[in-house]
Amino acid sequence: MMRRERLRTSESPDGRKVATWRLVRSGARILRVQDRADASPAYRWPGREPLPLGAPGLVLFDELAPPDLATVREAFPGCLDLWNAVREDFWHALLDTSDLPASGTKG
Template structure:
């Protein structure tokens, strides 16, 4: 059986941006953003802690406090193409009945 909380990735249409996320209940929780066209030093958000061993253009979020789509859309408005792709992938994942755990009453 597939797990709904598995790691998922979604790319922008041009393939330059990637978001790693997890479906937690009915919420989309963001774990990482990778902008392949950005040479900036990787960092953890919101504190800005530098992540020198991570690749450039990476923004990481603590899994225990991973933000939702609305939060990252507001915090990173320059990635609207990625957020639109993620919104579409989120709804597909949310409505995928094959991905739902089996009911306790089913045999």
């Protein structure tokens, strides 16, 4: 696996919300989101399956088919500040060529 596909973290400007995501091909795939100020029980999306051992305000997404940024932006409109931060970090990651294999090297 190339380093581009490593886990990445983005935070809302106030630091209250955090998303863990991965750059896959040319898109951001969201793996989890947490609102640190939300006391709601943790759950798995989209079915809202409870996660009794999860931290409050945590939402986990399907690891095998994680949603893209557009999907979570629509499903969680209250996290617009976080999705804007993910979008900004996504573009930085996408345009960063420092973690690509050197020309002529197998990666």
